[in-house]
Amino acid sequence: MGGHCEVDFSDYSAEADPVEFFDIVTVKAAKKPHVCAECHGPIAAGESYQRINYKFEGQMSSDSVCAPCAETKAEFEYRIFGGDLWAMLREEWDNGANV
Secondary structure (H helix, E strand, C coil): CCCCCCCCCHHHHHHCCCCCEEEEEEEECCCCCEECCCCCCEECCCCEEEEEEEEECCEEEEEEEEHHHHHHHHHCCCCCCCCCHHHHHHHHHHCCCCC
16 A cells, blocks of 8 residues: 555544533744644744643643644544644554555
């Protein structure tokens, strides 16, 4: 098999425990830098990023996700919050998924 990526998280995302609610907004980092919840890289002042606020198992959480990680999540239909996108991709690739 070649020519297309076999990684697809749409089923995994659909089967994940649902959050009680979430809100995703695209904002620009103001004066202070942020850290991406997915890649743990910096989000510099002035850069656009997604701010995700959600409630899971009664706990409020907030993630900052840089633009490249947000695009990757959208491309792979990865709709899970909490910062494990790249670990899940590595697992898929380690299990033989074609990239």
